[in-house]
Amino acid sequence: MGAQVSKQVQRRKSISVQKKTLVDLKQNVGSEFPGSDYHPADRKNWMSGLNPDNVRINQIVWPGTHDSATNAIGIPFVTRPFAQCQSLSIYHQLKTGARVLDIRVQEDRRVCHGILLSYSVDVVINGVKKFLGETQSEIIILEIRTEFGHDDPPDFDKYLEDQLGEYLIHQDDQVFNKTISELLPKRVICIWKPRKSPQPKAGSPLWSSGYLKDNWIDTDLPSTKFESNLKHLGEQQPVTARKYFYRVENTVTPQADNPVLCVKPVTNRIQPYARTFIAQSVSRGIADRLQIFSTDFIDEDFVDACIGFTSARVEGKV
Incomplete structure (x- = not known):
């Protein structure tokens, strides 16, 4: 018992030290970067506001959500706080400005996060289609994967094609160099990650x-995650030289050996430092690698x- 208590004390001390590290970093170097003072007139249509004729796919810093379809997962006030990573519905995430969705499914096409379940993936698709029906120039990256430990839903690729066919941007390396306008009226890059089924060709x-x-x-230590994100980002090619999307997630996750197991208070250790992360990527000379940037509990x-x-990239300020 004494050893366990000592371990917990040390863990809490490590978290406290790492939280202070990020506070000091933000105070000392700030959170300003090219475009940091920009505020879109309409987040629901922000790509349209940047002029789709001028914005290439590889210039976009895509705001994304981590574990996107967990707003109604599990049992409220019982299991939900341990797995909920978003409070907004899929439609409202997109309306707020998110353009990358991270969806995990199990065999019966229900959304899941580990062993906890949410609604059918139909709810996700309907939210996406509602948003697409209300906008004209917004491109979405929809990542759907089979959750670890589960089998792929049968014929899921056919389901996705049937549901989203009119919107789907086909797999093509040339997409990265194209402008938004050149892809329209197609609007969705759907990345399907099965565990056992064949990959899309x-x-x-x-x-x-x-x-x-x-x-x-997988860590709940905020400075460790922050620096790991920067390290791995720096190992990537610039966005103009690669033919894949690279994601950085501004999140930390609860750990079983720590008494704080609810997602929100844990992810709050790093969430306020998203702007600091962008500023650091600029100051370290790796901002040309930044592409998808995702978070828990996305906000404006x-x-x-x-x-x-x-916007700064499009205007040549970076």
């Missing part, structure tokens, strides 16, 4: 898993930071 309506990469580390300030940096 080149030229198909769906994109294979290699087109969206990241370097996830996070979205504005991504759009602002995108």
